[in-house]
Amino acid sequence: MPNSFLDKHCSSSAQVRSPAIEECSEIATSVNSAKARLMIGKKSPERSVTEVRLVEAAAQLFARHGFKATTTREIAQLAALNEATLFRYFPRKPDLFLAALESHLNRVKFSHDLQTSLVNDDDPEVVLPKLVAFFLNVLNSQPELRSLLHVAGFELPEAQKLIREHLSPIFDTVCAYFKRSSAREAICKIDPQLAAFGLLGAVSVHHLLRVAFTSQEGSQAVAADRPETYVSLWLHGLMPHSNFTMDPCDDAVSASI
Numbered sequence: 001m002p003n004s005f006l007d008k009h010c011s012s013s014a015q016v017r018s019p020a021i022e023e024c025s026e027i028a029t030s031v032n033s034a035k036a037r038l039m040i041g042k043k044s045p046e047r048s049v050t051e052v053r054l055v056e057a058a059a060q061l062f063a064r065h066g067f068k069a070t071t072t073r074e075i076a077q078l079a080a081l082n083e084a085t086l087f088r089y090f091p092r093k094p095d096l097f098l099a100a101l102e103s104h105l106n107r108v109k110f111s112h113d114l115q116t117s118l119v120n121d122d123d124p125e126v127v128l129p130k131l132v133a134f135f136l137n138v139l140n141s142q143p144e145l146r147s148l149l150h151v152a153g154f155e156l157p158e159a160q161k162l163i164r165e166h167l168s169p170i171f172d173t174v175c176a177y178f179k180r181s182s183a184r185e186a187i188c189k190i191d192p193q194l195a196a197f198g199l200l201g202a203v204s205v206h207h208l209l210r211v212a213f214t215s216q217e218g219s220q221a222v223a224a225d226r227p228e229t230y231v232s233l234w235l236h237g238l239m240p241h242s243n244f245t246m247d248p249c250d251d252a253v254s255a256s257i
Contacts, residue, residue, distance in 0.1 A: 051089055051099075053079040059100035063147035067097055067155040098162055101152060104145040105166040108138055110173070118177045124187055124238060127177065128199075132230045135203045146208075171196055187238040195238065203230055 057078035061070040072093055076083040090096040110118070114130040139146065152159035178192035187195070 054086055055099050055103050058096045059144050062097055062100055063144040066151050101148045104142055118173055121180055128231045128234055135200055188240045
């Protein structure tokens with residue numbers, strides 16, 4: 001049964017493909033596509049709430065126990081649902097893990113202020129404190145994300161594509177900033193990826209090791225994670241040093257690498 005007058009008119013004129021009829025056909029196709037999108041978009045509130053409950057429960061358990069040690073029955077119980085309902089939304093356990101991981105990855109975004117500083121090539125003295133604050137905020141506000149990334153790395157290789165899709169644009173932006181800064185001699189000549197991953201590694205590893213190996217709590221812990229703590233170290237390392245000379249032994253080290 002035709003959907004509209006446009007369908008009737010276009011089908012009756014199929015043999016004569018004038019520009020007007022071509023346009024008519026395109027409009028009919030557009031109308032039908034719009035109807036399809038509307039039907040797809042009709043998602044009941046109950047379904048949405050159910051999915052959120054399942055994803056949040058999965059994120060908690062996967063982060064706490066890992067992928068293999070977490071069962072779908074435990075996830076359903078934590079979400080106050082039965083296991084059959086879980087499988088209606090997520091037929092495979094990996095699908096549920098990916099949904100949980102993506103729900104946290106979606107929260108990792110640059111602030112407008114940091115994005116503007118990076119694009120405008122602000123001086124490193126301005127950008128580095130903002131970058132470090134960004135990394136620290138992710139580490140402190142999303143402990144589940146840290147755990148989910150570890151689980152993905154060790155137990156679910158298929159999650160790597162999802163991780164790259166979400167995090168690569170962030171690191172590409174940071175690398176591009178360091179590359180431009182090096183080109184204009186705002187920082188020393190350095191591989192931009194080394195600078196980006198080195199900064200992230202220093203912040204994240206120090207943050208995790210401090211928690212694991214020291215007894216710093218409260219104000220002491222906050223002071224240890226202040227952006228200035230890292231910025232002073234990295235600014236000293238990245239700034240050009242005109243009087244810098246390589247030790248004789250450094251040549252031997254470079255040759256052995």
